[in-house]
Amino acid sequence: MEYISSRNKNDYFKASDVIINGLAKDGGLYVPSFFPKLTKNDFNELIGMSYEEQAAKIISMFLEDEYTYEELLKYTKLAYANFEGAIAPLVCVDKNKYILELWHGPTAAFKDMALSVMPYLLVAAKKKNKQKEKTLILVATSGDTGKAALEGFKDVDGVEIMVFYPSDGVSLMQKLQMATQEGKNVYVFAIDGNFDDAQSSVKRIFSSKELKNEFLGLKYRVSSANSINWGRLVPQIVYYISSYVSLLTSKKIKFGDKINVVVPTGNFGNILAAYYASRMGVPINRLICASNKNKVLTDFFRTGEYNANREFYKTTSPSMDILISSNLERLIFEAMDRDDKAVIKLMDDLKKNKKYSLPKKAMQKIDIFYGNYADEKDTERAISEYYDETGYLLDPHTSVGASVYNKYLKEEKDTKTPTILVATANPYKFPIAVYKAISGVEINDAFVAMEKLEEETGEPIPRSLTGIKERKVRFKTVIKKEDIDKEIFKTIKNN
Numbered sequence: 001m002e003y004i005s006s007r008n009k010n011d012y013f014k015a016s017d018v019i020i021n022g023l024a025k026d027g028g029l030y031v032p033s034f035f036p037k038l039t040k041n042d043f044n045e046l047i048g049m050s051y052e053e054q055a056a057k058i059i060s061m062f063l064e065d066e067y068t069y070e071e072l073l074k075y076t077k078l079a080y081a082n083f084e085g086a087i088a089p090l091v092c093v094d095k096n097k098y099i100l101e102l103w104h105g106p107t108a109a110f111k112d113m114a115l116s117v118m119p120y121l122l123v124a125a126k127k128k129n130k131q132k133e134k135t136l137i138l139v140a141t142s143g144d145t146g147k148a149a150l151e152g153f154k155d156v157d158g159v160e161i162m163v164f165y166p167s168d169g170v171s172l173m174q175k176l177q178m179a180t181q182e183g184k185n186v187y188v189f190a191i192d193g194n195f196d197d198a199q200s201s202v203k204r205i206f207s208s209k210e211l212k213n214e215f216l217g218l219k220y221r222v223s224s225a226n227s228i229n230w231g232r233l234v235p236q237i238v239y240y241i242s243s244y245v246s247l248l249t250s251k252k253i254k255f256g257d258k259i260n261v262v263v264p265t266g267n268f269g270n271i272l273a274a275y276y277a278s279r280m281g282v283p284i285n286r287l288i289c290a291s292n293k294n295k296v297l298t299d300f301f302r303t304g305e306y307n308a309n310r311e312f313y314k315t316t317s318p319s320m321d322i323l324i325s326s327n328l329e330r331l332i333f334e335a336m337d338r339d340d341k342a343v344i345k346l347m348d349d350l351k352k353n354k355k356y357s358l359p360k361k362a363m364q365k366i367d368i369f370y371g372n373y374a375d376e377k378d379t380e381r382a383i384s385e386y387y388d389e390t391g392y393l394l395d396p397h398t399s400v401g402a403s404v405y406n407k408y409l410k411e412e413k414d415t416k417t418p419t420i421l422v423a424t425a426n427p428y429k430f431p432i433a434v435y436k437a438i439s440g441v442e443i444n445d446a447f448v449a450m451e452k453l454e455e456e457t458g459e460p461i462p463r464s465l466t467g468i469k470e471r472k473v474r475f476k477t478v479i480k481k482e483d484i485d486k487e488i489f490k491t492i493k494n495n
């Protein structure tokens with residue numbers, strides 16, 4: 001399998017280069033040159049497999065020119081060894097309603113699903129390409145990617161990692177998880193801006209030739225652990241296929257039956273992986289794209305216009321507080337029938353005017369998507385209603401999904417299709433909002449809220465979040481968003 005850029009489909013790249021580089025030279029995102037198809041035989045084979053085996057098989061469909069199945073299986077086993085309980089369990093909460101729990105990893109959010117595998121793919125890619133320079137992973141995070149990337153890359157030989165997060169834009173738990181990170185190759189910075197500021201700085205560095213040369217002079221190559229990196233996306237395709245297989249195994253559906261998938265969305269990485277799974281042959285009826293009050297994607301799917309000229313809101317689902325969803329470019333590429341020139345034009349519009357519009361025909365091509373949003377009230381209400389009705393405790397991100405699914409049911413009257421709601425974080429990661437939703441009481445101390453929540457619900461606190469209060473804070477620096485480049489060079493020169 002070879003890869004092309006969403007802004008140039010004439011140059012082909014091998015998977016290892018794609019994983020090392022993160023972003024294409026032309027500023028585009030790498031996409032597979034075609035979608036491998038899952039046959040009925042593949043599904044039958046997947047039915048008998050463990051999650052690690054399924055992951056190795058599915059990832060190898062994209063990387064097999066350079067990575068063998070056995071090699072990938074070694075990585076997926078190592079990657080998921082420290083997950084708590086099952087890796088990605090599918091829980092039935094009601095007739096035809098399922099929750100796919102993606103928060104069993106070391107940071108209690110779904111980013112672990114990919115970021116525990118990706119470091120193995122990257123280190124192997126460097127070996128395969130005999131690359132000697134150190135890799136500098138730059139990460140912009142709205143809260144969860146940062147910690148998951150730090151965990152995945154800590155003390156990995158030949159790699160250093162720097163994480164930038166919005167100083168006032170993450171939950172206390174998220175901030176502490178990052179600020180207390182251990183490891184000798186990790187650096188964490190708060191910036192005085194929002195996620196979009198952090199992401200655009202990092203993306204600018206990736207596409208700047210001068211800066212890249214400056215890094216090379218210092219014997220570094222920069223790469224990305226954000227979901228713009230293909231190495232992040234491919235392990236995310238796995239759980240969509242795996243959960244369809246679970247439904248087949250438990251005989252809840254027959255082969256070929258369609259399902260809906262509801263995904264709480266920010267940077268459009270997770271739901272894009274679901275779209276790719278559908279292109280590979282998972283029978284998906286609708287992909288329900290759930291946004292919070294920052295509903296730029298809802299408006300896009302409803303009007304065909306992507307317009308980021310709008311107020312930015314801080315919400316109780318901070319990992320979805322995003323106005324520029326980078327991965328949407330990959331979907332646009334498909335919607336425009338892989339017309340790279342048209343993508344360049346649209347992305348120019350986005351850069352210049354912070355908006356662009358797709359023609360009707362392109363929107364029809366992606367009408368598998370349904371977009372809607374939940375405001376703060378909806379989100380809070382869905383947590384308490386869900387808990388009352390099913391006994392299942394949602395985090396605020398997943399609750400955005402639950403609320404949007406209710407709106408979908410009302411609007412589309414599709415009550416028959418089995419539906420998987422993707423749970424992207426454990427509720428204890430956002431204890432203040434969750435406790436308030438179920439009790440009506442606002443407690444300002446996250447740790448007290450955590451205890452109260454445990455008392456009231458009896459839900460176990462994940463191992464990864466216990467003891468965080470006692471850990472030593474290592475990183476306190478807040479930097480100006482204009483100073484990101486300067487800080488990066490200062491840090492590597494001080495090494």
Ligand SMILES: *Cc1c(COP(=O)(O)O)cnc(C)c1O
Nearest residue numbers: 144266267268269270319424425
């Ligand atoms: C990152 C994140 C999201 C959004 O995922 P995208 O891939 O950026 O769309 C949703 N919920 C949680 C808890 C997250 O950490």
